[in-house]
Amino acid sequence: MTSANAKPAPLTQPEPRTAAALSRPVFFIGFMGAGKTSVSRKLARKLGLGAIDMDTYLERREGRRVKDIFAEVGEDGFRDIETDVLRELAAKDPLLVSCGGGIVKMLRNRVILRESGFVVHLRVGVDEAASRISDKSTRPLFQNLDDARALAEERAPLYDDVADATVDTAGKTVNAIAYEVKRLLEKEGILCLPPK
Ligand SMILES: Nc1ncnc2c1ncn2[C@@H]1O[C@H](COP(=O)(O)OP(=O)(O)O)[C@@H](O)[C@H]1O
């Protein structure tokens, strides 16, 4: 029986969710070789989510490779372009974004990351990173182990400072890391999955 002042049933029910969705952008940070690009891509494929790799996006936008940008305008010039791209991507509908390893260097980037997304730090040791990267010519700041170690040490507190979550990647496959990140994003309420 319906009472006189009961609300009428809505004409349309909300559509049940049919695809995975993110409540905020997810930014992958971590040292070169941590697997930011690979894990983000794997997760996007597994879940049918959109993913953008900052370096790939930036290279297309600029029409030149990262190493050529470094050679032509130096690291400072590269960092300016990188911040521009970060601002652009942070303003889009939520995506998986794999950042370059140096994104945390500039305070302005750390502010954007913290304010606009959920930040996942993929942690890797320098020796393991070096063993993963076969072609170091594409990474101007990973040319020898001593310099890479010093850089990693300098950046470690910056990654910790900005990360909402950290995943240790040592000895794990890209697939296993992607699964761990998926569970973590679900638990944090960042990833909403359709009912099975
Ligand atoms: N967990 C992993 N185990 C083994 N190799 C990996 C792993 N993650 C990435 N790689 C390899 O290391 C290289 C760098 O990975 P990439 O995803 O580009 O790292 P990043 O974007 O963090 O620099 C690639 O050749 C990739 O296939």
Ligand SMILES: O=C(O)C1=C[C@@H](OP(=O)(O)O)[C@@H](O)[C@H](O)C1
């Ligand atoms: O650590 C860095 O300063 C850099 C990391 C690179 O990206 P990956 O971390 O994806 O290799 C790329 O953005 C550029 O060579 C600078």
Ligand SMILES: [Mg+2]
């Ligand atoms: Mg990358």
